[in-house]
Amino acid sequence: MADFTSGASCLPFAGNGKVKVHHSLEPLEAINDIFGRMRGKGMDGRVVIKI
Secondary structure (H helix, E strand, O other), X not given: OOOHHHHHXXXXXXXXXXXXXXXXXXXXXXXXXXXXXXXXXXXXXEEEEEO
């Protein structure tokens, strides 16, 4: 997104279900594996680390 106008123009896509959020919840014990995937470009989306 470049600015507010372009961001606002994306909202109808999200409202119509055309935008998907890719995330996973993983334990803190998996931190080394998470960083390994980050370095290897093997991540699809975001990772939330549960403490």
